[in-house]
Amino acid sequence: MRPKPKSRRLHRGALAVTLWMTAFTAFPVFAEEYLGRDDFLQLVFTDSQPEMHMLWFTEETRAAAKAAVGWAPTSLRLRYWQADARTAWILEDIGKDKPITLGITVSSKRVERMEVLAFRESRGWEIRYPFFTRQFNGLTLAPDGYLSQPIDGITGATLSVRAAERMARLALWLDAQVQS
Amino acid sequence: MRRRPRLVGLLWRWHRRLGLLAAFFVLLLAASGIALNHSSELGLDRDFVDWPWLSRAYGDDSSTLPAYQLGKHWLSRTADGRVYFDAKQVAPCNGNLLGAVQSGEMLYAACAEQLLLITSSGELVESVNASTGLPVPLTAIGLIDATVALQAEETWRLADLDSMDFSNLAPAGVMINQFAPGQLPETIRELIPTPNQWLSWERLLLDLHSGRLLGRIGVLWVDFIGILLGSLAMSGIAMWWLHRRRGH
Numbered sequence: 001m002r003p004k005p006k007s008r009r010l011h012r013g014a015l016a017v018t019l020w021m022t023a024f025t026a027f028p029v030f031a032e033e034y035l036g037r038d039d040f041l042q043l044v045f046t047d048s049q050p051e052m053h054m055l056w057f058t059e060e061t062r063a064a065a066k067a068a069v070g071w072a073p074t075s076l077r078l079r080y081w082q083a084d085a086r087t088a089w090i091l092e093d094i095g096k097d098k099p100i101t102l103g104i105t106v107s108s109k110r111v112e113r114m115e116v117l118a119f120r121e122s123r124g125w126e127i128r129y130p131f132f133t134r135q136f137n138g139l140t141l142a143p144d145g146y147l148s149q150p151i152d153g154i155t156g157a158t159l160s161v162r163a164a165e166r167m168a169r170l171a172l173w174l175d176a177q178v179q180s
Numbered sequence: 181m182r183r184r185p186r187l188v189g190l191l192w193r194w195h196r197r198l199g200l201l202a203a204f205f206v207l208l209l210a211a212s213g214i215a216l217n218h219s220s221e222l223g224l225d226r227d228f229v230d231w232p233w234l235s236r237a238y239g240d241d242s243s244t245l246p247a248y249q250l251g252k253h254w255l256s257r258t259a260d261g262r263v264y265f266d267a268k269q270v271a272p273c274n275g276n277l278l279g280a281v282q283s284g285e286m287l288y289a290a291c292a293e294q295l296l297l298i299t300s301s302g303e304l305v306e307s308v309n310a311s312t313g314l315p316v317p318l319t320a321i322g323l324i325d326a327t328v329a330l331q332a333e334e335t336w337r338l339a340d341l342d343s344m345d346f347s348n349l350a351p352a353g354v355m356i357n358q359f360a361p362g363q364l365p366e367t368i369r370e371l372i373p374t375p376n377q378w379l380s381w382e383r384l385l386l387d388l389h390s391g392r393l394l395g396r397i398g399v400l401w402v403d404f405i406g407i408l409l410g411s412l413a414m415s416g417i418a419m420w421w422l423h424r425r426r427g428h
Binding site: 032033035036037038040052074075076077078079090092094097098099101103117118120122123 | 271274303304306343383386
């Protein structure tokens with residue numbers, strides 16, 4: 001029996017690898033988790049230890065949030081972290097189909113930093129990049145409930161951009177509630 | 181001066197092998213990329229995939245509605261990932277519904293990537309996930325006396341949901357009470373709206389194109405294909421250059 005040529009064996013090996021990789025198509029799709037809670041808090045509170053607080057929502061506060069910024073979380077309570085006058089909020093909202101989780105810090109009624117902690121949509125993940133999130137730094141809540149400056153959108157990520165704007169507005173409004 | 185022909189031969193052989201390995205994925209990426217560029221015109225964002233096995237791979241199964249009875253009430257999860265308290269919609273819940281327990285007045289619904297805290301009247305108190313400190317993926321939920329215990333990575337942990345601390349392990353040998361899933365009564369099932377189709381062709385193609393269909397492995401694999409294509413370009417340029425020099 002003649003031994004198989006080396007190149008033939010290599011070609012068969014390449015084909016086997018290809019088929020093996022395609023067989024993975026039944027694997028479940030996972031969410032993209034970029035940053036955990038503790039990592040986010042360490043990132044934003046570098047020189048202080050924040051305390052965790054809980055903010056409870058009543059029908060009245062939820063209605064007030066909707067009136068002020070057009071959106072309110074559906075849960076009865078929300079956690080936030082505070083050190084001195086700075087507050088950090090982890091908020092979640094649906095872009096198109098799946099929830100997006102953002103971490104937002106507010107200081108002196110301005111957005112200090114925004115980070116995308118988890119993104120579960122198929123499209124629009126570009127909002128996680130600093131070129132987008134940096135636009136929110138320093139923005140305040142305008143009297144009409146919108147941000148003090150418009151945010152540049154990203155083609156193909158309109159719904160994710162809108163969700164990020166909604167969450168930034170809510171974080172500013174919530175900060176004002178707990179500071180007052 | 182036999183070194184150069186040997187180098188060209190080696191480059192040619194590897195160029196061919198890598199090309200063969202990359203060919204299928206290049207065609208796949210090219211076809212999905214062209215389709216995605218015209219997804220609106222082709223209606224891919226409005227057409228839905230009707231393959232139950234693929235929905236199951238995404239973690240949703242509309243053929244069965246997992247449900248747990250807690251006292252007089254039922255907690256269930258629909259195929260589009262929403263948890264219901266009887267027929268009242270509570271909140272989205274990522275991953276399959278793994279179990280539910282009741283401790284005092286509070287109900288807890290555990291999905292693979294999320295834990296919902298629900299009042300006994302069906303209102304969402306809080307939704308907890310990895311971003312808020314939950315160990316994921318969860319594999320089970322139970323009660324140790326009145327304390328909620330969660331299983332992740334084959335380890336049972338006590339859940340302190342006031343301080344969001346999941347670091348305490350359950351004592352060895354302790355009894356953990358778990359509820360078995362049940363059959364949602366037809367009277368409730370009829371009131372829960374059938375979820376709209378949610379897996380569009382556009383989303384499937386996007387996940388295929390980016391490799392996200394296979395989770396992290398898929399993304400790394402697409403990265404590898406990118407490196408492979410870069411190598412093909414480099415070996416092609418090198419062969420052209422060496423061949424051109426040999427011609428002079």
